[in-house]
Structure formats: structure tokens, C-alpha cells
Amino acid sequence: MPIYSQVLGDRFNRLHPMLKRRYKQLEKGPYRGSGVMKKITRGPKWMYPLMFLGTRRKLLFPESGVFIPFTIQHQPLTGDNGEEQVHWERVFYFSGKKRYFNALMSLDSERGIIKDYLGEPSVLYSDLALTVLENGGLHIQSKRQRAVIGDKEIPLPRFLQGVATVVEAFNEERNVFEIQVRVQNPIIGTIFSYEGEFTQDA
Structure with missing residues (x-):
């Protein structure tokens, strides 16, 4: 059973049928989609060096724009300890450049959250809380975050967090x-930030 249906429990059935189908696809194999980001924005200019460094970890990038092609893929995996994982790969195709926003997710069944390790190799960890909206949409909110430095994870105070x-x-x-x-x-x-639309690849 996919980690998202496990964490949502009975609430999973309240998702729009197409969203349920999309996430249940992970029982069979990868999910792939493609579309267009209508708008991608970034923070203030002084953060540009940090954003550029983020490209080395497939996490952040300094580019922004409108109507940017992108692809999304969810790949089910099994961790070294046998836990179910889902690798997220989001690729944005700017003119002459590919930028990534990648993550590795798994389930914390005791706390009822998704564990989210961002970047490759990971530099940031976040708890994710999932909620089903009245229109059948899926709302995801990041909670506690930690900086990942080698094999250590250091809790971040709220003023240093990027709340997603x-x-x-x-x-x-x-x-x-x-x-x-x-x-x-x-x-x-x-x-x-970004907002866009996509369809499942054949």
C-alpha cells in the first residue's frame, strides 16, 4: 500500500478519483507526468548565491519565469532497512538548462506523518502533514525541520525554516x-514558489 494512502487512512477515499488513481499507481510502479509551470518565482536577489549552490544538490535554483516546461516522476523504492520510500524528481526546463527539486519520502506510521528528505544528497529534512480538502484536493504542509549535515540532523529554529x-x-x-x-x-x-498543471504520460 502506498505510503500516502497509509498516512491518510480512510481520508484517502475522499481524494478526487484522479488523485487516488495517481497515488495508487505507486503500487504498480513509477508515475510520470509532464506539463507547464505557469509561473515560477524566487526570493530576493541577495539569496541568488544560495539558490545557485542549491543546484548542486538538486534542491533550489536561481531561475524564475513563466510557462516553463517541467516533468514529474514518483519512483517507489525500498530502503536499506526495508522501509517503503518514494523518490520525487521534478525537472524544470529553462532555456538551455535543467533544474531539479528532488526529495525522498517515507512513512512514519507512529506519528502519522511523511518523512521528507530534500536534495541529493539530502541537506534538509521536514515532517509533512497531509490533509484532504473539500474539493478532493490534497494539502501538504511542512512542520518540524532539521538541517542534514553528513550523518547528523540538527533541528532548525523557526526563523531559519522554509515552510512549504x-x-x-x-x-x-x-x-x-x-x-x-x-x-x-x-x-x-x-x-x-511555483504553480502549474500537468497530465500523466502515456
Whole structure:
């Protein structure tokens, strides 16, 4: 059973049928989709060096723009300890460049959250809480975060955290999945955001 249906429990059945199908696909193998980001924004210019360094870990990037092609893939994996994992790969195709926003997720069944390790190799950990919206959409909110330094994980105070909010829905009129992601810091404001749409690849 996919980790997302496990953490949602009975609430999983309240998801839009196309979202349920999308996440249950992981029982059979990878999910692949492609589409367009209508808008990608980033934080203030002084953060550019940090964003550029993030490209080395497939986490952040300094580019922004509108109508940027992208692909998304969820690959089910098994960790060294036997736990179910899902590798997320999001690739954004800027002019002459490919940028990534990747993560490795697994289930913490005792706390009822998804464990999210961001970057490759990981530099940031976040708890993720999942909620089903009234329209059948999926709302994901990051909670406690830790910096990952080698084999150590250091809790981050709130003023250093990038709090992520993700909303995914299905647009029946356009027959597309819609995605909105915003990462914010309580002092800086928006660090990174994107919104777009995609369809499942054949």
C-alpha cells in the first residue's frame, strides 16, 4: 500500500478519483507526468548565491519565469532497512538548462506523518502533514525541520525554516492536475514558489 494512502487512512477515499488513481499507481510502479509551470518565482536577489549552490544538490535554483516546461516522476523504492520510500524528481526546463527539486519520502506510521528528505544528497529534512480538502484536493504542509549535515540532523529554529505549502487538485474541465507550491520563511517571506498543471504520460 502506498505510503500516502497509509498516512491518510480512510481520508484517502475522499481524494478526487484522479488523485487516488495517481497515488495508487505507486503500487504498480513509477508515475510520470509532464506539463507547464505557469509561473515560477524566487526570493530576493541577495539569496541568488544560495539558490545557485542549491543546484548542486538538486534542491533550489536561481531561475524564475513563466510557462516553463517541467516533468514529474514518483519512483517507489525500498530502503536499506526495508522501509517503503518514494523518490520525487521534478525537472524544470529553462532555456538551455535543467533544474531539479528532488526529495525522498517515507512513512512514519507512529506519528502519522511523511518523512521528507530534500536534495541529493539530502541537506534538509521536514515532517509533512497531509490533509484532504473539500474539493478532493490534497494539502501538504511542512512542520518540524532539521538541517542534514553528513550523518547528523540538527533541528532548525523557526526563523531559519522554509515552510512549504503544497496544494494539488484535479481540474475536470481541463482534464489536468493542478499544483501549487510555496516555500516561505517568517522573516524573508517567499523563498520559492511555483504553480502549474500537468497530465500523466502515456
